[in-house]
Amino acid sequence: MIRVVLPQHLRNLARVGKEVQLQVEGEVTQRSVLDALEAQYPMLRGTLRDQITQQRRPFIRFFACGLDLSHERIDAPLPAAVMSGAEPFMVIGAIAGG
Amino acid sequence: MSGVRALVGTRKGAFIMESDAKRKNWQVSGPHFAGWEMYHLKGSPVDPNRIYASQSNGWFGQTMQRSNDGGKTWEPVGNLFKYEGVPGTHQWYDGTPHPWEFKRVWHLEPSLTDPDVVYAGVEDAALFRSGDGGQTWQELSGLRCQDSGSSWQPGAGGLCLHTIILDPKNPDRITVAISAAGVFRTDDGKTFQPKNRGLHSQYIPDPEAEVGHCVHHVAMNSSRPNVLFMQKHWDVMRSDNGGDSWTEVSGNLPTDFGFAIDVHAHEPDTVYVVPIKSDSEHFVPDGKLRVYRSRTGGNEWEPLTQGLPQSNCYVNVLRDAMAVDTLDPCGVYFGTTGGQVYASADAGDSWQPIVHDLPSVLSVEVQTLP
Numbered sequence: 001m002i003r004v005v006l007p008q009h010l011r012n013l014a015r016v017g018k019e020v021q022l023q024v025e026g027e028v029t030q031r032s033v034l035d036a037l038e039a040q041y042p043m044l045r046g047t048l049r050d051q052i053t054q055q056r057r058p059f060i061r062f063f064a065c066g067l068d069l070s071h072e073r074i075d076a077p078l079p080a081a082v083m084s085g086a087e088p089f090m091v092i093g094a095i096a097g098g
Numbered sequence: 099m100s101g102v103r104a105l106v107g108t109r110k111g112a113f114i115m116e117s118d119a120k121r122k123n124w125q126v127s128g129p130h131f132a133g134w135e136m137y138h139l140k141g142s143p144v145d146p147n148r149i150y151a152s153q154s155n156g157w158f159g160q161t162m163q164r165s166n167d168g169g170k171t172w173e174p175v176g177n178l179f180k181y182e183g184v185p186g187t188h189q190w191y192d193g194t195p196h197p198w199e200f201k202r203v204w205h206l207e208p209s210l211t212d213p214d215v216v217y218a219g220v221e222d223a224a225l226f227r228s229g230d231g232g233q234t235w236q237e238l239s240g241l242r243c244q245d246s247g248s249s250w251q252p253g254a255g256g257l258c259l260h261t262i263i264l265d266p267k268n269p270d271r272i273t274v275a276i277s278a279a280g281v282f283r284t285d286d287g288k289t290f291q292p293k294n295r296g297l298h299s300q301y302i303p304d305p306e307a308e309v310g311h312c313v314h315h316v317a318m319n320s321s322r323p324n325v326l327f328m329q330k331h332w333d334v335m336r337s338d339n340g341g342d343s344w345t346e347v348s349g350n351l352p353t354d355f356g357f358a359i360d361v362h363a364h365e366p367d368t369v370y371v372v373p374i375k376s377d378s379e380h381f382v383p384d385g386k387l388r389v390y391r392s393r394t395g396g397n398e399w400e401p402l403t404q405g406l407p408q409s410n411c412y413v414n415v416l417r418d419a420m421a422v423d424t425l426d427p428c429g430v431y432f433g434t435t436g437g438q439v440y441a442s443a444d445a446g447d448s449w450q451p452i453v454h455d456l457p458s459v460l461s462v463e464v465q466t467l468p
Contacts, residue, residue, distance in 0.1 A: 043174035
């Protein structure tokens with residue numbers, strides 16, 4: 001199972017706890033994880049990536065294993081520790097605004 | 099026993115305030131959707147327990163919420179607002195072409211006859227309709243794609259469609275307003291025409307151009323849908339022919355800049371505005387919070403001050419932050435950028451704050467409950 005940590009506002013929107021677990025089919029990438037997340041929690045569509053362009057929203061970052069993966073290719077494999085469930089894939093709302 | 103429910107959107111959540119018909123004692127719930135910008139909430143005139151809400155913020159974009167129990171519980175509904183066809187461009191602030199990009203929902207207007215039908219006015223300016231209770235949205239592209247669309251230019255707040263007026267006598271007639279393009283109307287539910295004749299705006303190259311006017315809000319009394327009142331960037335205007343032409347009715351207002359405007363529920367010639375000092379000083383003049391009321395359909399205005407701060411007050415009242423109920427006497431409500439929500443149970447003669455210290459208020463709507 002892939003572990004995904006969501007920021008507080010999205011936990012409230014999806015009515016889940018800090019971390020959700022996802023079954024991801026095929027290769028584990030940013031795209032496949034987000035596809036699985038949105039399939040399981042449709043209310044999150046559009047909150048992480050634009051629904052039409054599929055571009056990551058500007059103030060959203062993806063961290064895992066101490067790395068900022070935000071600018072990696074969305075079809076690049078995620079770190080092995082994320083694939084194994086040892087480490088979570090973290091969705092971060094960038095520090096901005098008040 | 100009848101009562102009222104105020105739906106208040108703020109920069110950091112929504113609040114719901116309920117009172118009996120005396121409108122003296124209020125129960126306040128919230129913040130709902132804490133931390134989110136709640137641009138607008140509005141209930142269905144057919145089913146007051148059906149409420150739609152626009153929820154957004156800079157991180158996570160636009161989401162939409164719906165309640166079926168008067169705001170006690172909510173469920174997320176559809177948030178895909180896709181412009182029809184190839185969107186093309188409008189003018190950017192510097193006059194260059196800029197692609198249409200959906201940013202947020204400014205205003206929600208539930209149908210007068212069907213609780214599952216609701217219209218949404220969005221930025222970048224377009225009109226959307228849902229026929230399934232907000233699950234899916236379709237653009238009424240006859241507005242954005244009419245001749246002038248590519249020339250529309252945003253106001254300081256963005257290229258937003260902020261006003262939607264449904265005609266109670268003609269279901270095909272919809273009047274909308276856009277900053278800074280102006281008023282547009284359809285009489286067949288599909289094709290829109292500019293309705294800005296008589297507007298004069300010195301901040302555009304041709305002050306009497308067909309489009310380009312920064313209309314801030316338009317209000318109507320449902321018993322007389324052909325009569326519209328407008329708060330423009332500067333100027334308070336009136337139309338007696340559904341927007342075909344406008345005449346200025348600013349009269350003796352201390353300043354005719356402002357955002358909010360509304361009409362008494364039972365007296366169609368009684369109109370309310372909150373004059374704001376100027377386009378560069380968005381607060382009430384002289385440190386005094388004054389609602390101005392005309393009982394003559396404009397031109398002759400009286401200040402209403404009882405219960406409102408008359409010194410050291412420098413708040414603004416935004417375009418969707420004023421509403422009326424349909425009780426007798428008519429109740430009038432408004433919210434400020436300072437976080438106060440004021441109510442008058444006597445048509446504006448006197449005011450009391452419902453709350454003092456909310457986040458900056460973006461919108462106020464009021465439901466009169468059976």
